[in-house]
Amino acid sequence: LVLLMVELRQNSNLMRAQIAMDRSASQIQSISDWANGGAIVPIEVKLSEQVPGFPEATGWSDILTPIERRRYEYRMIVRLTQLTNDWFQCIEGLVDAEGCEREVKSRMRRNLHRFYELNLGFGRSQSSFIAAMQKLAMDAGLPRVRDDGTWERQVSQ
Numbered sequence: 001l002v003l004l005m006v007e008l009r010q011n012s013n014l015m016r017a018q019i020a021m022d023r024s025a026s027q028i029q030s031i032s033d034w035a036n037g038g039a040i041v042p043i044e045v046k047l048s049e050q051v052p053g054f055p056e057a058t059g060w061s062d063i064l065t066p067i068e069r070r071r072y073e074y075r076m077i078v079r080l081t082q083l084t085n086d087w088f089q090c091i092e093g094l095v096d097a098e099g100c101e102r103e104v105k106s107r108m109r110r111n112l113h114r115f116y117e118l119n120l121g122f123g124r125s126q127s128s129f130i131a132a133m134q135k136l137a138m139d140a141g142l143p144r145v146r147d148d149g150t151w152e153r154q155v156s157q
Helices: 002-035 040-050 066-091 097-117 127-140
Strands: none
Touching: 002 066, 040 066, 066 097, 066 127, 097 127
16 A cells, blocks of 8 residues: 555655646747747847846847847747746656756846846746845845845946
């Protein structure tokens, strides 16, 4: 009976992980199709060449045309969706802790400034993901991520 309960729990975890992956894959595919009309690479090149310190710099979105900005925003929504799915896999114990620390948190760190620049919040993410992003933002010297996953922004007067 105990063995059966353990097996049911494992199957339940695997089914939840599969559902999360399927939902993420669907969203990723949709947004990727919108964003990736071949224009992402030129945008990355433009930003790398014209913005010192990109991607850790801020203020770079000002040099993008509205179409480039929207495409890049979709790309970063895809990236955020991938990260939240990866985080889910980590906290469920479906990915080893070393891999989570080395790969997932590293990608979170690399994309943090871009999320801030585009004002992409984490409100649809798990509270543990938001907490991790809060710590990364603080360590990076970025404005605070609120508990609801939104960025604290300076109000222009």
